[in-house]
Amino acid sequence: MQEAPIGIFDSGVGGLTVWADIGRLLPAEDTIYLADSAHAPYGEKPPAAIVERSLACTRKLLDLGAKLIVVACNTATTNAISTLRAQFPVPFIGIEPAIKPAALQSDSGTIGVLATRGTLSSALFATTSRSHARGIRLVEQEGKGLVQAIESGKLGAEDLQDTLRELVQPMLDAGVDHLVLGCTHYPFLKPILAEVLPSNVRVVDCGEPVARQTRAVLERENLLSPKTTAGSHLFYSNADPSVMQALLSRLGSTSQARRLDF
């Protein structure tokens, strides 16, 4: 089992930002990535549909031999991870908006969270934000349209900067000094955010902590790969894989994105 791949899934291409952090920290591990782009965005689906798609992605990754599953999607984690853990015997690593580190580092006492509707309305988000943001003002904003723009390969579109400007303005008006990216698609927007945000606002995402947690769980479960050579990586999308291919190049990977139905 130690030589089996790590399975990673997301509603689409967003989880590639998490995959990149995992690859940096665990370079010898093999990975299989599933982009459920045919069903993105998850953030606008009812919780039952998010659970159903998360089950389908997990089954596929287990069929492909995964030893551990990284749910590289805040919306799937906050809506489905307890069901996944109850149904499958492998370890699961989830991702949730990084409210805790932002709250601990905030000087203004006000932090912004940009996430999907599915994440912001979930019971798990309500619980974590209550416990981690005590004494902190949380300004929540749904990133309406952002996942769709990234999934359709429109990262370079001129109106995306205007959309982001409009989305972050209420947070800036409220005096946030940290902006938590509560969706794994959003780190692809960092270059645009750098144009839109004043320099005192820090952008926080969760890719690195998820990679560290993945390593800790692999160690604990005695599942770390014994290999010393670079891992191999498979990327599958159940929609047109060309957007994934372009984003992989952006992340410096030469791997091939392939189509697979699941």
Ligand code: DGL
């Ligand atoms: N990357 C997913 C997340 O982290 C996007 C969800 C969606 O498809 O709306 O929430």
